Amino acid sequence: MIIAQYNIENMRLFYSLSLMFIVIASIHLMSCSRSSNTLVVSTDTGFDKHTVYMAGYTIDTITKLHNAAYWVNGVIVPLVNNGNMNLEATGIVVDGTDVYVTGYNYLIGYRNSLSVIPVFWKNGVPYNFPENPTAQRVGLANNLFISNKDVFIAGEYKGNASIWKNGVRTTLDTSTSYSSIANAVFVQGSDIYVVGSVSKFSALLGGYGPIAILWKNSVPNQLGKGYSEAYSVFVKGNDVYVGGFDDPENNVPYLPKHYACYWKNGVYTNLDNIKRNYSRVNALCFDGKDLLAVGETMFWKNNQILSLNAENTSSYTSVVQIDGESFIGGQSFSAKSSVNSVVTLWHNEHLFQFPFYGSTNAIFVK
Template identity: 30%
Template sequence: MKTKFLLGLIAIFIIAGCSKDDDNNPSNEMETDVYVVGYEGNVAKLWKNGVATNLTDGNKNAAAQSVYVAGNDVYVTGYENNGTKDVAKLWKNGTGINLNNGNYNAAGRSVYVAGSDVYVAGYENNGIHDMAKVWKNGVETNLVNGTSSYIFSVHGSGNTIYVGGHESNGTKYVAKLWKNGTATNLSDGSRNTFLLSVFVSGNDVYATGYDEPSESQRVAKLWKNGVAENISDGSRQTVPASVYALGTDTYVAGYEFSGVKRIARLWKNGTATNLTNGNNNASAWSVYAAGNDVYMAGYEENAAAKKIAKIWKNGVATNLTDGSKDAEAKAVFVSQSERNHFNN
């Protein structure tokens, strides 16, 4: 009997000890933060998980165009008017700096961080026409020499940085991709072709934009490593604004004009899905894929023709603004981190 009693105490102790250890063992979970930037009224805005922060005070017109999260730092680029001109801006954790002197209109269109280097792609007017520019850690570089040109996107892999945009050849715009400052033409210049987004995944470089076979046509295009594919047939005006690749899947966000209204659209591996029903003008300006989820940022007008900033997650829309002022969500970035949770 004594032996059985001691064995029972040992068993209770082991069970209790195991239970306590289990309660204190961490379980790893992925925590997801969704960052969106854009504007509401005159105010440049940042939304984190749907909660808004003003980047400007609203005294002068401003808009945020792109967001990138690196570690604990949140970088946003866009512009703010100084009373006479739009000034290209970079905000780091809410604190803004001017990227140009404000003598001419300028804007940051895209931001990308590689290690300790922060790249902003955009343009500045030179008094005659707009000029493609890249600011690296605040220092500007002109990518073209005196011709009308625009940069809309910057992305990279390691020390290799790609920027995408277009440059006039005198009569037409040519889609161009710059790799570490060296340009490659993606179109032949026979008709207007515009490049709006670039994304690097492994060894593959994706770009999206559109060309104009005629004044009434806009054909959406996707380039992979310089090879073009049409993702619309030209029967309607179609504009793809953003590209993202994850694994073997490629996502493009934009809009198609129905003949009456713009319809927000997602192309996955070239197959189109409408995000809106066409009753109100809408567009998706940015796409980001994380795990099994696809996030898109854009806008849809309400019945009063006011633009409402929206984010779609797997096709389900959430309003970021109430429609009292014009607003658009221009870019989305998803940050995921592994967090330890203790059950005690």
């Protein structure tokens, strides 16, 4: 463990970059694309007013390995990667001076339930899950939330939706379903909200398909009407918002659809009005005025779809609102260029690209 800390500190020194260098390198990286590419790249990051934490991964252009990392106002903190494994960070929360990150690693060429291992870091130091002391068991750590110093992690363990509270796991799905998964967790007071899905057999689909579920204090509530999934949950006052996709029509045998949507207190709202067939909400948040939702290539504000950069092909993974400002994380790359996607932040809908190939999977702002 001491060696791991030593390596992290040295990597921090090696990779620490000033904001000025990040801006210059980001613009230079984009200028390497074909001359016909006209990206609108901003220098507005919001770092002057807030501390922005982003978690995700970088891509080694030689080995193609994904290497987990997080950034603090643009300064990268690489996370320990043991051996030839892909490693991605999926969630990040800051409590006081402590930085908590979740993620998972998987073998090169594999990304299935036989090879994925959950990972958890505190201040860059990796910790094994109590049930996983030798890193031989399988599962996912998808998201986390901290409330009153208690650390809640949502994920999956051996095919079952699970939540860990301070390292102690609770299985959420006790049904006879084929499999289940927990994608996100939100805690308000004594109530614990977890969203994900349970895979059940559907004669209409001709096999097993996921059904979106909200667990409140471990009690399941079905959200989806058809082929569906829940990826994000946000609670404001007495209102519970859940983002994902659903196919409430469910009228095409053997051809499930993905309609981006959200549920407010269990009531379904379709965001994909032109029915692209394969759309979804990855994350959402509500500040009392504006409801923001982001998907694979789409951004919605109060149910209206907006473009964050008309000249860019982007994927949005996370969204945060604070003091009337919005922060969206993801990846972007030129539709007219063959370069890899780059780590990207949108501050107040302005695109800023970092000089790292990879993606942002989660954001925390304070």
